[in-house]
Amino acid sequence: MIRLRLLLTLVLSTHITGFSAEISVFVQTGASVQLDIQTQEKPEFEDLYWTKDKSENLVKYTNESKKVKIYNDRVDFNDSTFSLTLKNMRKTDSGPYRARTIGKSENDIVKYRVSVLDAVEAPVLTVNSKWSSHESCNFTCNGSNITISFIYNRSSCFPEEVTSSDLYTLRLICSNDSIVCNYSNPVSLKTDTVNVNEHCTVNEGTYCIRSEL
Template sequence: MEFRLLLTFVLSTHITGFSAEISVFVQTGASVQLNIQTQQLPEYSNESKKVKLYPYYKDRVDFNDKTFSVTLKNMQKTDSGLYRARASGETENDIVTYRVSVIDAVEAPVLTVNSNWSSPEPCIFTCNGSNITVSFIYDSSICSPEEVTSSDHYTLRLSCSGDSIMCNYSNPVSWKTDTEKVNELCTVNEGTFCIRSDL
């Protein structure tokens, strides 16, 4: 029986009849390896190891003919979508399906404080990501972390440790932090409470 292993790029959000999808996130410009469960593969001949690439993937794909893993290089947002490995012979059998999401690294967050040294009002720290904002009112050296996650997997976390306020902005492929010293920015009073902003 002739056996061929095909990796097909599918631009569709929903396909029925597939095995469970494996979600994979990759940073724009990076590489991703898609593994095949070789124990599920039938016997194959040397002829089946031949690789034929579409022009779009020329110089961007490494294929391991022992493990059948595929490494896609220099991934771009247009490469996001469903990738499936299908064994074709007398019958066709889907081996594995990956949902690949190519996303940019996060930009550095911006941590700001609204305070007035001559005023008894507490400091209000605000952490801004590109698509999320979170704030808390700081009145002492003890505070609880505040975290917001958007529907597109971006997370903004505002927390404190000692006399430092930290703003961490992340997504599944990257993270960046901005830190400020509390005692350099505002007067510390008793009591603490936090408020979360709208997304």
């Protein structure tokens, strides 16, 4: 079983107000994700807010009374660590999130950019034509939006990979025994495999033709 991990990336940006860091988080549709304040020392404040899109309040925590007010029934708040857990994520939950403190001054503690993605569909690895003494053995590896066409001959075989602009990756791995087609995005991976010996007689030369649809 493949362990899927959240992909965290620091995205650095400069604003009129100064320098800030935004953490990009990818989460699968229907899953949960925890957003931490990313600081070892607890900040000093009167009120702490978790918000979405700068204006939609999710949680308000009042330090003096230790009172927590929840504005969304699909979030949990930890009043010890000040972390926010977003549950049963939907694509409409994608967007910017931030933890903000109000006291003597107003400060953003941390900013996130959350992207909710569906799991990929399984790729399809097909044999287009079988090898004979005068023909190549042709395979096509199809993801939902990317294709790698592979002409197999007898030689060393090198992995081929294509990544689309929306972070879907199709990767073809081949050997003397098998061809593996991996299709993935930041939250999921699925695979299709064929046995080369069932379809091809080994010949000379190997190359791949890649195309993005």
